[in-house]
Amino acid sequence: xxxxxxxxxxxxxxxxxxxxxxxxxxxxxxxxxxxxxxxxxxxxxxxxxxxxxxxxxxxxxxxxxxxxxxxxxxxxxxxxxxxxxxxxxxxxxxxxxxxxxxxxxxxxxxxxxxxxxxxxxxxxxxxxxxxxxxxxxxxxxxxxxxxxxxxxxxxxxxxxxxxxxxxxxxxxxxxxxxxxxxxxxxxxxxxxxxxxxxxxxxxxxxxxxxxxxxxxxxxxxxxxxxxxxxxxxxxxxxxxxxxxxxxxxxxxxxxxxxx
Numbered sequence: 001x002x003x004x005x006x007x008x009x010x011x012x013x014x015x016x017x018x019x020x021x022x023x024x025x026x027x028x029x030x031x032x033x034x035x036x037x038x039x040x041x042x043x044x045x046x047x048x049x050x051x052x053x054x055x056x057x058x059x060x061x062x063x064x065x066x067x068x069x070x071x072x073x074x075x076x077x078x079x080x081x082x083x084x085x086x087x088x089x090x091x092x093x094x095x096x097x098x099x100x101x102x103x104x105x106x107x108x109x110x111x112x113x114x115x116x117x118x119x120x121x122x123x124x125x126x127x128x129x130x131x132x133x134x135x136x137x138x139x140x141x142x143x144x145x146x147x148x149x150x151x152x153x154x155x156x157x158x159x160x161x162x163x164x165x166x167x168x169x170x171x172x173x174x175x176x177x178x179x180x181x182x183x184x185x186x187x188x189x190x191x192x193x194x195x196x197x198x199x200x201x202x203x204x205x206x207x208x209x210x211x212x213x214x215x216x217x218x219x220x221x222x223x224x225x226x227x228x229x230x231x232x233x234x235x236x237x238x239x240x241x242x243x244x245x246x247x248x249x250x251x252x253x254x255x256x257x258x259x
Contacts, residue, residue: 003151006160008040009144010211011091012221013169015187018037018076020215022193023088023177034195035203038211039091041084042160045177047074052129057095058142058157065147067232068163078141079128085167087122090174092150093144093167094137099171103137105172145168145228148214148247149239153226164211166228168221171247177202189217210242217252227251 011056020038027034046052053061053075065074072084085091092114094103105111114135119125132139144165152159169175188196190212197204204212218224231248240253245250 001154002161003159003161005043005077005080006041006045006162007077007084007165008038008162008165009081009085009165009216010038010087010147011085011169011175011213012224013187014221016220018215018218018221019189020184020186020193020212021089021091021175021187023182026132026181026183029203032203032205035205035208036197037205037208038164039085039088040081040162042165043076043080044083046084046127047079047131048073049129050130051216052079052132052139054137055097055132056141057138064141069148072145075141078165079139081144081165081167082139082141083121083128086118086128086180089185090118090176091170092137092173093140093170094132095140097136097138100138102140102170105174110131115211116209135179135188145225146232146248147228148207148211148245150243150245153244162207166209166212166224168225206243207245210245210247214242214250214252217250 013019022036023039024036025033055160056079057076058074061072061075064078065072068074068129082093085093092103095101096103099212121128121131144167148164151161177183193202194212196202197209215224227250231250238249240249
């Protein structure tokens with residue numbers, strides 16, 4: 001079975017304590033149907049289009065690849081996470097090429113135009129690069145902080161080699177589900193999500209549970225993001241084992257081995 005590359009982004013904000021945005025996958029989905037997950041999906045060939053890579057802000061392919069200990073192509077994981085957040089949740093982690101400012105969706109005309117573009121990209125009718133060029137955007141790889149790495153174990157109906165990221169949730173974006181691949185969405189405290197999972201109210205796969213457990217260590221999104229910046233300040237992040245996955249080291253880790 002081919003193991004597909006994939007990327008996931010945990011969007012976090014303070015309300016006033018740390019909350020993370022989660023989506024419920026459709027029961028008809030071929031992979032983890034019904035489970036609550038974070039926005040994400042497979043890396044598409046277009047995510048490594050040289051024109052799209054050249055327009056990506058905040059991190060070069062060489063820097064991204066060094067963090068992932070890959071020879072090249074690492075930035076494709078960041079771009080995939082940005083594209084999937086746009087497709088699945090209406091969240092556009094990008095800047096204006098003209099001003100360098102974060103994308104502002106307060107203007108109704110801009111919001112409506114990007115919503116139409118989002119649906120077209122999600123249906124495969126329009127490449128993400130076209131939207132980036134037409135809207136004068138710079139996908140903001142600098143907004144995504146490396147978090148963890150998981151590979152679906154053998155025996156699953158589909159297998160993915162997935163890098164997880166964390167990003168501060170921008171104000172004024174849609175934060176929705178698409179009613180196709182995902183059928184529900186909500187902001188939730190990590191501890192509350194874990195407790196509802198224990199009660200059988202939320203279906204959580206293991207990498208999601210482990211991610212929520214680490215997020216729950218932090219009182220605020222600000223503290224989490226500061227810790228992630230420190231953990232990946234060097235060229236290559238030293239990862240710690242996290243059961244059958246790996247993660248950047250964070251406050252509260254015992255050191256080497258299982259966190």
